[in-house]
Amino acid sequence: MTFPNYGQALFKPKKQERDVETDFNLFYFSDFERHNAEIAAFHLDRILGFQRIPPVVGRLINASLAAMLPDLSLAPRRSWRSPWRRSYSRSKLAQWEKDPNFCATVKKTPPYNKGTRLVDLIDMTILDFLMSNMDRHHYETFEKFGNDTYLLHLDNGRAFGRHSQDEPSILAPLQQCCRIRRSTFLRLRLLALPQFRLSDVMRESLSKDPLTSVAPLLAQPHLSALDRRLHTVLQTVHHCQESRRLAQQRNDVIYDDMGGYTGFDTTTRP
Numbered sequence: 001m002t003f004p005n006y007g008q009a010l011f012k013p014k015k016q017e018r019d020v021e022t023d024f025n026l027f028y029f030s031d032f033e034r035h036n037a038e039i040a041a042f043h044l045d046r047i048l049g050f051q052r053i054p055p056v057v058g059r060l061i062n063a064s065l066a067a068m069l070p071d072l073s074l075a076p077r078r079s080w081r082s083p084w085r086r087s088y089s090r091s092k093l094a095q096w097e098k099d100p101n102f103c104a105t106v107k108k109t110p111p112y113n114k115g116t117r118l119v120d121l122i123d124m125t126i127l128d129f130l131m132s133n134m135d136r137h138h139y140e141t142f143e144k145f146g147n148d149t150y151l152l153h154l155d156n157g158r159a160f161g162r163h164s165q166d167e168p169s170i171l172a173p174l175q176q177c178c179r180i181r182r183s184t185f186l187r188l189r190l191l192a193l194p195q196f197r198l199s200d201v202m203r204e205s206l207s208k209d210p211l212t213s214v215a216p217l218l219a220q221p222h223l224s225a226l227d228r229r230l231h232t233v234l235q236t237v238h239h240c241q242e243s244r245r246l247a248q249q250r251n252d253v254i255y256d257d258m259g260g261y262t263g264f265d266t267t268t269r270p
């Protein structure tokens with residue numbers, strides 16, 4: 001959408017009511033894009049401390065407007081295929097679904113073999129699991145920064161489709177690689193405490209969107225699902241640490257991106 005002052009925004013209209021749940025039998029690729037999912041994803045990404053989704057706001061026309069990134073001629077972007085992308089065929093499994101050691105291969109493959117790319121991808125996985133987004137076949141980065149950069153979490157319209165069920169396969173990168181940024185882990189633990197409960201922080205954050213005056217951006221069952229899924233993420237990290245400990249393997253589950261900062265206790269009690 002282009003405005004009279006030449007500003008632009010990415011518009012997604014409202015296509016379904018907020019209390020509609022995606023039919024379990026629907027092939028995920030045919031799911032609707034949801035305007036409230038784009039808004040809620042932006043708030044969740046901020047609450048998780050990632051800040052990797054361009055601002056998205058609701059408007060009284062019942063749609064989401066995403067701040068437009070700089071034009072591609074000014075800031076070219078690179079699109080990357082996710083190693084954990086889903087097979088787009090009902091009968092064929094993807095490599096990561098067949099090979100339990102899939103992550104060992106990814107860890108050796110550029111750009112995942114260096115820097116923070118793998119833990120960045122796992123951050124994105126956690127965001128997607130919490131909001132149950134199965135539509136992350138690709139992600140983008142700004143070309144200018146090469147491989148040493150963050151991932152843009154664009155296109156969240158298929159998130160928040162189901163609240164009564166979780167989709168464990170979205171967490172496969174965390175489960176298979178057993179690695180998580182320490183900053184992410186600490187943030188998740190904070191959001192599991194009663195005084196900072198993720199669903200409460202999300203409700204409060206979303207109440208600042210203009211569309212809240214029409215209806216809450218996320219219905220309560222979707223908010224409750226966030227708390228349940230957060231618990232699953234923390235359990236997954238806990239299992240990773242336990243299995244490393246039992247196998248007496250090097251415990252490299254927590255990727256310390258905080259320079260050994262000791263302000264917090266780093267045990268993994270979920």
Ligand SMILES: Nc1ncnc2c1ncn2[C@@H]1O[C@H](COP(=O)(O)OP(=O)(O)OP(=O)(O)O)[C@@H](O)[C@H]1O
Binds near residue numbers: 066069070154157
């Ligand atoms: N905030 C943004 N600013 C600029 N470009 C964007 C922004 N968000 C997404 N895009 C670009 O626009 C393209 C389409 O966006 P998006 O995927 O959200 O729409 P869509 O209708 O879901 O399309 P698709 O069916 O291809 O997934 C993306 O591939 C991305 O490169």
Ligand SMILES: [Mn+2]
Binds near residue numbers: 033135155157
């Ligand atoms: Mn899309």
